[in-house]
Amino acid sequence: MTLVLRLIYEFFKTGLFSIGGGLATLPFLYAMSRSTGWFTTSDIADMIAISESTPGPLGVNMATYVGFLTLGVFGGVVSTLALVAPSIIVILIIAKILDKFKESAATKKIFYGLRPASTALITSAGLGVAKLSLLRESLFQETGLISSLFNWKCIILAAVCLAVYKKFNLHPVIVIAGAACAGILFAM
Numbered sequence: 001m002t003l004v005l006r007l008i009y010e011f012f013k014t015g016l017f018s019i020g021g022g023l024a025t026l027p028f029l030y031a032m033s034r035s036t037g038w039f040t041t042s043d044i045a046d047m048i049a050i051s052e053s054t055p056g057p058l059g060v061n062m063a064t065y066v067g068f069l070t071l072g073v074f075g076g077v078v079s080t081l082a083l084v085a086p087s088i089i090v091i092l093i094i095a096k097i098l099d100k101f102k103e104s105a106a107t108k109k110i111f112y113g114l115r116p117a118s119t120a121l122i123t124s125a126g127l128g129v130a131k132l133s134l135l136r137e138s139l140f141q142e143t144g145l146i147s148s149l150f151n152w153k154c155i156i157l158a159a160v161c162l163a164v165y166k167k168f169n170l171h172p173v174i175v176i177a178g179a180a181c182a183g184i185l186f187a188m
Contacts, residue, residue, distance in 0.1 A: 007075060010036065011063050011082035016090075020118030022051070022058025025083075026125030029062060038070050045132040053176050059083060134158065157182055 014028040026044070033041050044062075051061035060080055067079025101107045131137075133154050140149035157179060165175045 003071060004075075004078060006036070007067060007070060007079050008082040011067070011079045012085060014059075014063070015083040016086035018059060018121070019114055020121050022060070022062070023125040024118060024121040025059040025062060026128055027121060029066070030128060032066070038066060042132065043069075045129065048129055052172075053180065130158075153186055157186075 010028075010032050014025055014032070018024040018028055026048075029044055029047070030041060033039055033044065039047075047062045047065050048058070050065060051058045054061055060083060063079040063083040064076040067075035067077070069075075071078065098107075134151055135149055136151050137149065140146075142148075161175050161179050164170060164178070165172070
């Protein structure tokens with residue numbers, strides 16, 4: 001039962017403070033990885049890949065994944081509900097009072113401050129994902145060679161995906177599917 005309560009606590013806290021969407025949950029997942037040992041930081045890269053390639057919000061998919069790893073199907077349900085509960089509670093409260101205060105200076109200032117915080121959390125998450133995907137720190141530590149630090153195949157694939165996505169304005173699913181096929185073909 002203690003594990004269930006810890007799962008609820010960790011994901012309720014994540015859902016309450018990860019303002020900015022799914023990528024904003026990543027700093028919380030990194031911290032959770034360190035504090036609980038339920039998964040490794042390299043597992044987070046797998047979670048992101050799976051979550052990005054399956055339907056549904058990124059944060060919810062990752063919560064479900066961690067819960068499933070921890071306590072099976074029950075854990076997946078519990079962690080998912082714990083993650084979304086704060087949003088539901090906050091939305092219900094805001095819906096009741098926002099009409100009354102939407103033109104207030106204090107409300108505008110609060111949202112003015114929340115936008116950069118969301119941007120910082122999403123940027124931090126993006127940099128963390130880039131580090132996990134594009135760098136090979138353990139190999140660099142073993143060899144000491146700068147060239148071994150970079151995962152060149154993944155860097156090239158990321159650059160190609162970005163260029164194709166921007167140039168042809170493709171749906172993200174097509175880019176993700178293409179990258180998955182490239183990963184299979186080139187064993188990245």
